[in-house]
Amino acid sequence: MTAAPETWLVLGASSAIARAFARxxxxxxxxxxxxGRDRADLDMTAADIAIRTGRRVQVMxxxxxxxxxxxxxxxxxxxxxxxxxxNLFLAFGxxxxxxxxxxxxxxxxxxxxVNYIGAVNLLQVAAPIxxxxxxxxxxxxxxxxxxxGRLKNYVYGSAKAGLSVYLQGLRARLYRSGVTxxxxxxxxxDTAMTFGLPGLxxxxxxxxxxxxxxKAAKAGREELYVPFFWxxxxxxxxxxxxxxxxxxxx
Amino acid sequence: MDxxxxxxxxxxxxxxxxxxxxxELAAAVVEAAADGIIAFGGGRxxxxxxxxxxxxxxxxxxxxRILSFDASTGEVVVEPGVTFRxxxxxxLPRGFMPPASPGTAFATIGGAVAADVHxxxxxxxxxxxxxxxxxxLLLADGxxxxxxxxxxxxxxxxxxxxxxxxxxxxxxxxxxxPAAGTHVVVREERMRDLxxxxxxxxxxxxxxxxxVGWIDALATGTDTxxxxxxxxxxxxxxxxxxxxxxxxxxxxxxxxxxxxxxxxVRAFNEFYFRRVPAGGRQRTVPFATFLYPLDAIxxxxxxxxxxxxxxxxxxxxxxxxxxxxxHLLAEIGRARGASFLAVLKTLGREGRGHLSFPMxxxxxxxxxxxxxxxxxxxxxxxxxxxxxxxxVYLAKDALLSPESLRAMxxxxxxxxxxxxxxxxxxxxxxxxxxxxxxxxxxxxxxxA
Ligand SMILES: Cc1cc2nc3c(=O)[nH]c(=O)nc-3n(C[C@H](O)[C@H](O)[C@H](O)COP(=O)(O)OP(=O)(O)OC[C@H]3O[C@@H](n4cnc5c(N)ncnc54)[C@H](O)[C@@H]3O)c2cc1C
Numbered sequence: 001m002t003a004a005p006e007t008w009l010v011l012g013a014s015s016a017i018a019r020a021f022a023r024x025x026x027x028x029x030x031x032x033x034x035x036g037r038d039r040a041d042l043d044m045t046a047a048d049i050a051i052r053t054g055r056r057v058q059v060m061x062x063x064x065x066x067x068x069x070x071x072x073x074x075x076x077x078x079x080x081x082x083x084x085x086x087n088l089f090l091a092f093g094x095x096x097x098x099x100x101x102x103x104x105x106x107x108x109x110x111x112x113x114v115n116y117i118g119a120v121n122l123l124q125v126a127a128p129i130x131x132x133x134x135x136x137x138x139x140x141x142x143x144x145x146x147x148x149g150r151l152k153n154y155v156y157g158s159a160k161a162g163l164s165v166y167l168q169g170l171r172a173r174l175y176r177s178g179v180t181x182x183x184x185x186x187x188x189x190d191t192a193m194t195f196g197l198p199g200l201x202x203x204x205x206x207x208x209x210x211x212x213x214x215k216a217a218k219a220g221r222e223e224l225y226v227p228f229f230w231x232x233x234x235x236x237x238x239x240x241x242x243x244x245x246x247x248x249x250x
Numbered sequence: 251m252d253x254x255x256x257x258x259x260x261x262x263x264x265x266x267x268x269x270x271x272x273x274e275l276a277a278a279v280v281e282a283a284a285d286g287i288i289a290f291g292g293g294r295x296x297x298x299x300x301x302x303x304x305x306x307x308x309x310x311x312x313x314x315r316i317l318s319f320d321a322s323t324g325e326v327v328v329e330p331g332v333t334f335r336x337x338x339x340x341x342l343p344r345g346f347m348p349p350a351s352p353g354t355a356f357a358t359i360g361g362a363v364a365a366d367v368h369x370x371x372x373x374x375x376x377x378x379x380x381x382x383x384x385x386x387l388l389l390a391d392g393x394x395x396x397x398x399x400x401x402x403x404x405x406x407x408x409x410x411x412x413x414x415x416x417x418x419x420x421x422x423x424x425x426x427x428p429a430a431g432t433h434v435v436v437r438e439e440r441m442r443d444l445x446x447x448x449x450x451x452x453x454x455x456x457x458x459x460x461x462v463g464w465i466d467a468l469a470t471g472t473d474t475x476x477x478x479x480x481x482x483x484x485x486x487x488x489x490x491x492x493x494x495x496x497x498x499x500x501x502x503x504x505x506x507x508x509x510x511x512x513x514x515v516r517a518f519n520e521f522y523f524r525r526v527p528a529g530g531r532q533r534t535v536p537f538a539t540f541l542y543p544l545d546a547i548x549x550x551x552x553x554x555x556x557x558x559x560x561x562x563x564x565x566x567x568x569x570x571x572x573x574x575x576x577h578l579l580a581e582i583g584r585a586r587g588a589s590f591l592a593v594l595k596t597l598g599r600e601g602r603g604h605l606s607f608p609m610x611x612x613x614x615x616x617x618x619x620x621x622x623x624x625x626x627x628x629x630x631x632x633x634x635x636x637x638x639x640x641x642v643y644l645a646k647d648a649l650l651s652p653e654s655l656r657a658m659x660x661x662x663x664x665x666x667x668x669x670x671x672x673x674x675x676x677x678x679x680x681x682x683x684x685x686x687x688x689x690x691x692x693x694x695x696x697x698a
Binding site: 014015016019038040041044045047048051052192195196 | 251266267268270271272273274312315316317318319329340
């Protein structure tokens with residue numbers, strides 16, 4: 001089979017949203033590189049996508065905290081794209097319980113390393129390749145948790161907030177090379193992170209989030225909330241005065 | 251988490267988890283073993299087969315990957331949460347179909363093996379279990395065993411049709427059948443009464459690829475057993491008119507109980523019968539439309555209101571079918587327990603499982619809204635089934651007693667012997683298992 005004109009490198013590919021995104025992108029005609037730590041699991045996803053779509057799917061080892069390994073991975077991905085356009089979908093993340101973090105400072109560091117440092121390092125390594133490629137799409141999963149520091153989730157939230165600002169700058173840098181950077185902030189999505197949690201409402205399916213991500217990437221959107229109404233919810237949350245907000249149990 | 255069967259008669263509260271990777275599935279079984287576990291697939295069994303009040307439930311929906319496919323033989327390996335919808339979407343265009351398919355595409359392959367489901371091609375091709383090569387079964391002790399008719403015939407026979415009680419299937423290998431197209435030509439014919447129906451079935455069951463009858467269970471007197479016989483064959487490509495597939499609609503909320511009453515149902519059945527002209531008719535439709543007519547309306551189970559409904563499905567052997575069906579229909583007609591169209595089909599042979607439902611004969615399936623007297627009615631039908639040497643389908647059942655089960659399923663002791671061997675601590679259990687005395691009657695994990 002010949003290489004597709006587009007190849008998506010999906011990072012953190014065992015998550016429900018990443019899996020759904022990889023399936024959707026392959027259905028759309030792209031080749032897929034699945035990167036993550038659970039190789040046995042990724043092999044299964046790779047077989048599934050290849051059988052369903054007839055696209056080429058490869059598996060690559062990736063650990064967000066293994067910073068030295070990022071350059072090797074990006075280089076391998078560039079080669080696998082085989083002259084076609086390489087695109088990135090960043091879906092890796094670590095969301096420990098805030099109460100666990102508060103008991104164990106090392107866990108705070110780990111969350112920041114995966115969610116912020118890992119992402120920044122990877123994108124810094126990848127940026128020159130995108131500048132040379134002069135086209136391509138980068139999509140990164142941010143979080144509504146990054147819009148406001150909350151009692152229940154502030155370490156994770158701060159890492160995602162940092163990532164969001166980083167992506168703004170990267171967007172400006174790569175804009176000059178015709179590369180788009182899209183920050184997606186999902187609200188409640190029906191994934192392993194949220195399964196069985198009480199108090200969730202209007203939960204989106206991973207498939208619908210994946211479709212929204214792909215559509216936004218192809219349109220070169222800068223930032224979006226999925227589902228869209230989270231923009232309204234977060235606007236309200238951002239505007240509550242800190243004096244009041246600090247008393248809230250959210 | 252509260253879960254119900256498709257009939258929504260019982261609500262079971264249990265702790266649920268939904269693994270997304272094989273590793274998580276294995277860990278979940280080890281972690282939950284002491285509380286008692288059952289697998290929950292698409293939730294399309296009507297009763298309590300996938301429920302486990304007070305215990306644990308493992309949802310398989312996210313384990314839905316197709317792991318391998320051999321285009322030369324049609325052999326495929328899937329995770330248990332792959333649905334019939336997936337198979338049709340992916341493989342029908344490549345010339346393969348599921349070897350047996352229930353009337354809903356939302357059922358999973360795990361559920362299909364556990365209930366050894368039959369389709370509209372049972373005379374010709376047998377039930378799903380007949381096409382299974384092996385099953386990777388996650389056992390109570392956390393190990394995985396590849397179970398096949400060669401490697402451990404008894405465990406295989408207890409797993410196919412075993413309603414999830416031997417363990418959790420984590421991968422299934424089976425053969426699909428060649429499909430000579432994406433559309434079928436459906437021939438519909440009016441059947442004026444039961445004798446005409448049975449004679450027509452006898453005529454076509456050895457030649458038609460697909461056949462199914464819709465029977466008006468409210469018709470009485472000389473009309474008893476009237477209905478529509480559908481037979482179908484794959485359509486040559488040249489016959490297919492292109493058209494956009496119809497969009498699914500949904501029943502958005504529970505309808506109040508009075509909507510379905512004997513008069514509205516009678517009117518509907520009359521309409522359904524008359525819609526086919528007296529001389530019959532022939533149409534070409536997408537294969538999936540023929541297989542899954544009810545899937546066009548999501549959550550159609552809500553039309554029965556909040557109290558839910560029972561589905562009764564039995565099979566009677568050829569020899570007693572005529573008299574037995576007449577007896578069943580008389581009983582149903584007398585009670586006027588408003589029921590939508592009933593389904594009448596032929597089955598070709600016994601399945602491979604100790605508790606497989608099929609036997610050579612005729613199977614009748616129909617819904618009963620849950621209202622006063624429904625249970626008594628179902629018990630009568632159960633008795634008639636036993637008197638005629640038949641059996642009730644566990645995937646539909648919510649009421650059967652241990653004694654009735656024994657009268658219907660002669661291999662029950664073999665089944666229990668396998669359970670005692672592979673699951674001595676009763677790690678795998680369900681509301682159905684406890685009701686039928688297949689596992690200890692006490693609930694697990696504290697409250698029963
Ligand atoms: C509209 C409709 C039409 C139907 N038509 C037919 C028909 O024509 N023919 C027919 O045979 N049936 C028919 N059925 C019944 C249906 O096919 C069976 O109940 C089937 O088991 C449903 O599969 P599921 O995935 O929804 O399983 P569930 O209802 O979730 O579970 C059914 C059983 O399978 C077990 N199970 C599920 N996954 C696993 C696993 N991974 N490992 C071990 N055990 C597992 C469960 O524990 C449970 O005992 C119909 C049902 C509906 C709603």
